Amino acid sequence: MNSELVIEIATHAVNTILRIGLPLMLVALVVGLLVSIFQATTQIQEQTLAFIPKIIAVLVAVLFFGRWMLGVMVDFTYNLLDNLYNFIG
Template sequence: MSSEFVISLAEQAIYTVLIISGPLLLLALGIGLLVSIFQATTQIQEQTLAFIPKIVAVFIGIVFFGPWMLSRMISFTYDILNNLHNYVG
């Protein structure tokens, strides 16, 4: 196993993690921004107010994006296990 092969495999793994986690992170970022704007306009300074909408949004995002995320993870795992002979030798 060459160093280029290991780097390529690590690059694919990192790319897969970013693609899978991206939608949920962007959703949490958007909801957090909206809650922060709401807090700034109403002058509510409660620190824990942002957590509940983010948690609800991420759960809804998991329900909506979950099948797609799972199919990407299964595809990556299948590719790894299907090419296992390349990794061992």
């Protein structure tokens, strides 16, 4: 196994992680921004107010994107294990 192969595997792993995490991070970002705008307009300065809506939104996003996320992870793992004989030799 040469260094180019290790870098290629690491690149695919990072790409997979970003593809899986991006929808959840975007949902948390949008909800946090909306809560911040709400706090600014109502002048409520409670720092813990943003956590509950973000947690609920991310849980709903996991329910919505969960099947797709699992499919991406299974595809990556299947491809990695399917090409295992190339990595050993």
